[in-house]
Amino acid sequence: MDHSVQNFINIKENISLNLDRLKINKFPKIIAVSKTFKLEKILPLIEYGHFDYGENKVQEAIEKWSNIKQKNLNLNLHLIGKLQTNKVKLAVKIFDYIHSVDSEKLAKKICVEQEKINKNIGIFIQVNLKNETQKSGVSKSDLPDLINYCKSIKLKILGLMCIPPLNINPEISFKEMDILNKSFNFSALSMGMSSDYLQAIQYSASHVRIGSSIFGERS
Numbered sequence: 001m002d003h004s005v006q007n008f009i010n011i012k013e014n015i016s017l018n019l020d021r022l023k024i025n026k027f028p029k030i031i032a033v034s035k036t037f038k039l040e041k042i043l044p045l046i047e048y049g050h051f052d053y054g055e056n057k058v059q060e061a062i063e064k065w066s067n068i069k070q071k072n073l074n075l076n077l078h079l080i081g082k083l084q085t086n087k088v089k090l091a092v093k094i095f096d097y098i099h100s101v102d103s104e105k106l107a108k109k110i111c112v113e114q115e116k117i118n119k120n121i122g123i124f125i126q127v128n129l130k131n132e133t134q135k136s137g138v139s140k141s142d143l144p145d146l147i148n149y150c151k152s153i154k155l156k157i158l159g160l161m162c163i164p165p166l167n168i169n170p171e172i173s174f175k176e177m178d179i180l181n182k183s184f185n186f187s188a189l190s191m192g193m194s195s196d197y198l199q200a201i202q203y204s205a206s207h208v209r210i211g212s213s214i215f216g217e218r219s
Contacts, residue, residue, distance in 0.1 A: 002044035033211030056081030099124040124161040159188035174203035
């Protein structure tokens with residue numbers, strides 16, 4: 001069996017054991033973060049039957065996924081990296097979910113471009129909990145206004161997304177995000193990566209973004 005497939009199976013089993021232990025009913029969606037990996041590395045997992053993949057860059061996603069997405073309508077692509085407004089037109093065509101909306105300008109551009117092609121993308125709003133200057137995301141104080149704007153232009157907001165600060169216990173951020181997400185009555189929450197996905201699931205993560213634990217370390 002391919003290593004990536006075996007790793008994926010191990011992660012699913014690990015999650016299942018912890019769902020039972022934590023008495024959590026809903027299994028999270030695993031986004032296999034395929035950024036920088038060539039399609040040959042990903043194909044065994046697709047053939048196994050996993051259909052949700054995460055990419056950071058629009059151009060890489062177009063080059064890697066355009067042909068295979070036309071052949072396999074079950075595939076879902078998640079943009080988990082920062083999206084610049086000049087790339088929105090391309091992003092809307094290839095991606096099914098965008099996890100990194102953080103401004104009204106970006107939200108409006110997505111709305112305009114998806115209406116042109118009659119598409120309704122699932123949107124997560126990225127929150128910058130500690131206002132880190134090197135990190136994207138809307139501040140907690142500006143979040144309500146952005147959510148209201150997105151709703152006013154009829155974007156399909158699924159929930160919030162975060163990347164916890166480094167060198168701090170991620171559970172602190174996960175707990176804060178869980179409370180914040182529930183305060184807006186969202187059903188989905190995108191957080192948790194290879195090193196901390198089990199902790200994220202404890203705090204209601206519905207979408208976990210796992211790369212190196214599935215495909216191995218990036219070169």
